Amino acid sequence: VTAQSTAVPATTAQYWCEWAWLGGDEVAASTVVEMAGERITGVRPGAAAPHGAITLPGVTLPGLANVHSHAFHRALRGRTHRPGSFWTWRERMYAVAERLTPDSYHALARAVFAEMALAGITAVGEFHYLHHAEGGRPYPDRNAMGRALAAAAAEARLRLTLLDTCYLYGGIDRPAEGVQLRFSDGSAGRWAERVALLDDRPRLRIGAAVHSVRAVDPPAIAEVAGWAAARGVPLHVHLSEQPAENGACAARYGRTPAELLDRGGALTERTTAVHGTHLTPDDRGLLAGRGCGVCLCPTTERDLADGIGPAAALRDAGVPLSLGSDSQAVIDMLEEARAVELDERLATGTRGHFTGAELLGLATATGVRALGWDAGRIEPGRLADLTTVDLGGVRLAGTTAEHAVDAVVFAGTATDVTHTVVGGELVVADRRHLRIGDVAAALRAALATL
Ligand SMILES: [Zn+2]
Numbered sequence: 074v075t076a077q078s079t080a081v082p083a084t085t086a087q088y089w090c091e092w093a094w095l096g097g098d099e100v101a102a103s104t105v106v107e108m109a110g111e112r113i114t115g116v117r118p119g120a121a122a123p124h125g126a127i128t129l130p131g132v133t134l135p136g137l138a139n140v141h142s143h144a145f146h147r148a149l150r151g152r153t154h155r156p157g158s159f160w161t162w163r164e165r166m167y168a169v170a171e172r173l174t175p176d177s178y179h180a181l182a183r184a185v186f187a188e189m190a191l192a193g194i195t196a197v198g199e200f201h202y203l204h205h206a207e208g209g210r211p212y213p214d215r216n217a218m219g220r221a222l223a224a225a226a227a228e229a230r231l232r233l234t235l236l237d238t239c240y241l242y243g244g245i246d247r248p249a250e251g252v253q254l255r256f257s258d259g260s261a262g263r264w265a266e267r268v269a270l271l272d273d274r275p276r277l278r279i280g281a282a283v284h285s286v287r288a289v290d291p292p293a294i295a296e297v298a299g300w301a302a303a304r305g306v307p308l309h310v311h312l313s314e315q316p317a318e319n320g321a322c323a324a325r326y327g328r329t330p331a332e333l334l335d336r337g338g339a340l341t342e343r344t345t346a347v348h349g350t351h352l353t354p355d356d357r358g359l360l361a362g363r364g365c366g367v368c369l370c371p372t373t374e375r376d377l378a379d380g381i382g383p384a385a386a387l388r389d390a391g392v393p394l395s396l397g398s399d400s401q402a403v404i405d406m407l408e409e410a411r412a413v414e415l416d417e418r419l420a421t422g423t424r425g426h427f428t429g430a431e432l433l434g435l436a437t438a439t440g441v442r443a444l445g446w447d448a449g450r451i452e453p454g455r456l457a458d459l460t461t462v463d464l465g466g467v468r469l470a471g472t473t474a475e476h477a478v479d480a481v482v483f484a485g486t487a488t489d490v491t492h493t494v495v496g497g498e499l500v501v502a503d504r505r506h507l508r509i510g511d512v513a514a515a516l517r518a519a520l521a522t523l
Pocket of ligand 1: 141143200311347399
């Protein structure tokens with residue numbers, strides 16, 4: 074049975090992987106993966122393809138996790154790369170944010186999440202702060218924008234951790250103004266009231282986020298952290314993305330942003346700090362001591378000239394690392410993964426800081442953990458999320474089992490992904506999104522309205 078002819082979703086399914094990455098430096102040949110409901114029930118390397126199994130040719134990985142996304146930034150791709158700074162980029166981003174409605178946000182996010190599914194992403198963390206209508210006026214459904222994202226992810230068939238973001242200020246001691254009014258709930262209490270109206274569903278998990286120490290003051294940081302702790306949900310926060318953020322925080326509070334978050338109880342083992350590009354050595358120790366993770370977004374950080382984060386130092390300190398596409402300059406988790414090692418090489422002049430298998434772990438196991446999902450490894454009991462990378466095209470032709478992990482990480486791209494399985498359901502087969510069909514057309518239509 075070929076993937077194309079198979080109906081979805083099945084409550085039980087069998088997949089036969091030509092090669093499967095089960096962890097470690099090599100791939101296993103001829104592996105049968107059995108599933109029931111959303112979970113893997115059996116993994117049998119070296120087994121013949123059972124009759125009726127769906128064939129996954131190439132290398133099958135655990136599903137890729139995109140830990141940090143702002144779906145609507147996809148509208149900026151190709152339009153913001155000329156000279157300017159992070160701050161001029163932000164003006165362009167605000168101009169898009171100004172125009173979005175629940176309907177246009179839904180259409181754009183649906184297409185962007187479908188692009189992610191085509192890129193092998195099975196779980197996304199959407200750092201969501203565009204909550205209200207013009208001027209900060211609440212929509213009749215106060216969560217109209219969050220629900221638009223949830224509906225978009227459900228239609229694109231991937232897992233969504235909706236990191237509902239508290240955003241109150243335009244900068245330290247500066248009120249929100251202009252489009253920022255659409256981001257602000259006015260207080261952390263009103264943020265919490267609104268978020269409490271959202272519920273988890275299958276493939277949807279509600280988490281919390283603090284936008285940054287620029288946009289949330291210390292009492293509100295503590296309130297959001299307490300809210301997330303009481304519910305045991307992921308808490309994400311932009312941290313030390315810009316030297317200017319560190320400088321403003323030091324001038325106002327006499328501390329680094331990481332120290333300020335820690336005083337509010339916001340650094341825990343459920344916390345993911347996004348970027349961490351300009352962390353001090355003490356900050357790195359603090360994050361490690363709290364069990365806090367860091368999500369690196371290398372393609373965004375290089376596009377915005379933000380700098381190279383201390384990836385190896387964080388790893389050496391014991392900080393779990395994950396990856397995000399953030400500004401959607403590209404959506405390609407293999408590109409993010411190799412960038413961690415390649416940027417480290419440029420920064421140090423030496424090679425070999427991360428192995429290919431470690432980099433794949435960032436894109437899979439630690440990523441899904443940061444989003445609160447029990448996936449990330451092809452083993453019984455885990456959520457049945459898989460991504461298959463084709464080795465038959467010109468880019469990866471000639472790859473052997475011994476070198477397949479390195480070939481995929483250091484030379485593979487999103488366009489080499491052929492199949493994506495979420496919760497046992499075949500979502501992408503032979504590079505086609507089975508629900509949405511022509512994703513490029515969906516993107517064109519959504520972008521044209523903006
Ligand atoms: Zn971000």
